[in-house]
Amino acid sequence: MGKIVMAKSKLSYEESRRQRLEENKKRMEALNLPQLAQALKTTSSPKPSPMKRTKPRTVEKQMVVVRRSSRVANLPTPVYKEVVVDRVMIPRKSYSSRHRDLSNRVYASDEARAEAMERAENLESGLGSDHPIFVKTMLPSHVSGGFWLGLQVQFCKEHLPKGDEVMTLIDEDGDEYPTIYLARKTGLSGGWKGFAVAHDLVDGDALVFQLIRRTAFKVYILRVGRPEDGNKL
Numbered sequence: 073m074g075k076i077v078m079a080k081s082k083l084s085y086e087e088s089r090r091q092r093l094e095e096n097k098k099r100m101e102a103l104n105l106p107q108l109a110q111a112l113k114t115t116s117s118p119k120p121s122p123m124k125r126t127k128p129r130t131v132e133k134q135m136v137v138v139r140r141s142s143r144v145a146n147l148p149t150p151v152y153k154e155v156v157v158d159r160v161m162i163p164r165k166s167y168s169s170r171h172r173d174l175s176n177r178v179y180a181s182d183e184a185r186a187e188a189m190e191r192a193e194n195l196e197s198g199l200g201s202d203h204p205i206f207v208k209t210m211l212p213s214h215v216s217g218g219f220w221l222g223l224q225v226q227f228c229k230e231h232l233p234k235g236d237e238v239m240t241l242i243d244e245d246g247d248e249y250p251t252i253y254l255a256r257k258t259g260l261s262g263g264w265k266g267f268a269v270a271h272d273l274v275d276g277d278a279l280v281f282q283l284i285r286r287t288a289f290k291v292y293i294l295r296v297g298r299p300e301d302g303n304k305l
């Protein structure tokens with residue numbers, strides 16, 4: 073009996089549900105809702121847009137007249153060209169036959185250097201004061217490697233040219249060696265190597281420089297460890 077009641081109850085529920093669906097469907101048709109839903113669905117899905125095609129950029133070149141100041145507008149166009157500046161130069165000499173083997177060079181001891189300097193100072197005193205004079209002891213940088221000879225700054229300011237010049241070095245035999253004197257650096261550059269190599273100068277040698285002309289030095293060499301040298305006057 074109970075099963076029959078449940079079956080009838082379930083049947084009545086399904087019947088009422090079907091009726092409600094039919095009524096809702098009629099209401100939707102009366103309001104034209106199915107067509108509106110379809111229209112909204114169609115408009116809400118965007119159509120894929122075709123790929124944009126960009127045109128290549130074209131750069132147009134034009135000749136433009138450069139504006140000039142009114143003060144120089146009537147002046148001729150300037151012409152720029154290289155200007156050759158005169159430089160102090162000396163002819164190069166070949167000293168290939170006088171190259172020295174510096175691998176076995178010996179550095180002077182303090183005692184030997186001082187002894188050579190003492191002999192140079194004695195020679196300086198014997199030469200008198202008629203010409204400006206100074207003594208210079210040789211260091212490794214003077215006689216090898218860079219071959220740069222810095223001179224006494226105060227001596228250069230008082231006695232040597234204010235600009236770069238060709239300075240001639242005259243040895244004890246009267247042979248002349250042109251060198252470049254750099255006024256701003258107060259030293260001898262080009263040509264000094266030739267003098268040093270030609271006279272086999274080594275570390276510890278003492279040189280007496282006597283300014284006999286505005287651009288000429290008489291040079292006396294006092295060899296380190298060789299007291300008999302430097303007696304030619």
